[in-house]
Amino acid sequence: MSVSLPHHSVLIVGGGQAGLSLSHHLQAAGVDHLVLEKHKAMHTWQTQRWDSFTLVPPNWQCALPGHAYAGPAPNGFMKKGEIVEYLDGFLAKLKPPLREGVAVESVRPLPGGGFQVRSSDGEYTADQVVVASGGYHQPIVPRLAERLPASVTQLHSADYRNPDQLPAGKVLVVGAGQSGAQIAEDLHLAGREVVLAVGEAPRCARFYRGRDVVDWLADMGYYDMPVTAHPLREGVRDNTNHYVAGRDGGRDIDLRRFALEGMQLYGPLQALDGDTLRFAPTLAAALDSADRTYNGINASIDAHIAKLGLDAPPPSVYTPLWAPEGERETLSLSASGITSVIWCIGFAPDFRWLAAPVFDGRGHPVHERGVTGVPGLYFLGLPWLHTWGSGRFSGVDRDAAFIAERILDRRAGPSAGVATAATEACPA
Incomplete structure (x- = not known):
């Protein structure tokens, strides 16, 4: 019928x-x-x-x-x-x-x-x-989360609203892409102790040579570039967004500065063995890579200004404010005082x-x-x-x-x- x-x-x-x-x-x-x-x-x-x-x-x-x-x-x-x-x-x-x-x-x-x-x-x-x-x-939360103690509050970035949502104690933020870096900053500015597990996310400047970097890139045609013309082709769709802030009128997010101010930086979270969190020994490489991207974008703006003979403030190169003395690969969950984990590793x-x-x-x-x-x-x-x-x-x-x-x-x-x-x- x-x-x-x-x-x-x-x-x-x-x-x-x-x-x-x-x-x-x-x-x-x-x-x-x-x-x-x-x-x-x-x-x-x-x-x-x-x-x-x-x-x-x-x-x-x-x-x-x-x-x-x-x-x-x-x-x-x-x-x-x-x-x-x-x-x-x-x-x-x-x-x-x-x-x-x-x-x-x-x-x-x-x-x-x-x-x-x-x-x-x-x-x-x-x-x-x-x-x-x-x-x-689908918010991505690793199976490792199932083995964290029930006493540890867990949120995905999609569910995070403000620091008052979390119990007293240290917060582990897993992932330092655009959301992770900004949430870590939000907690840091509120006076919370933060442990940040840093992956391979790139970063860029907010302002450079007198203008927002977005303005420069728009003039350079970056936002009109089709995926077929990008050096990575379709692979660019897998890229993590650059971390930078629009908060308080816009500014850079510099994880090295956060470290100088007391934030604890580690490499990517890899495992949980009993009470011990294990991190990849790649923090220094990740920070260096993010800075290369930062300086590389600025260098492309320098070339654009020079090519057109534009009047702009002088160029500059970011130099690291802080560097890890060594790679810290383990952290005791209980001894560190971590009471909350925020998963900032994206969606599927x-x-x-x-x-x-x-x-x-x-x-x-x-x-x-x-x-x-x-x-x-x-x-x-x-x-x-x-x-x-x-x-x-x-x-x-x-x-x-x-x-x-x-x-x-x-x-x-x-x-x-x-x-x-x-x-x-x-x-x-």
């Missing part, structure tokens, strides 16, 4: 900045579509950011379609509440066809073309589907609900600028989908416009539509 299901030309999975940016372009083109969001629109900005969170790129890079930043501080860094207000303004202006609190449980291509979508609120069919749910789905993608042959061996989607090998199936909002800004406010509009064009191209083609597939019987 045939069953008629609600049908849309385009179904967008995810109501974050990516999915809603695409909705903007589809509305402008008069394309019927529906956005399904598991939680609330833009929910991660309210639920997965700590209280003192600020943007790292300057405000002028907030350029959602039809909703560029128009506040008084284009070169400043919005705080968490200001970011939420900015996004609420975008949502109110857009008025998208959005259903919140609806989880997509499965998407599969139909034999006659188009897709069947099962959700927590029923089934749909769609001519085309755009996955705009991001790539940060989880696309198990998408039953389409578009993934590599690590579960990452294979695509070219968001277009997959399955006709009518796209990704949007992933890091380095096309450029550095693809997963950010700065570049998602360009990507959304591109996907909207591909959607329109397909609608105009001979394979558009799933009129037959939309009424196929589905197994109970």
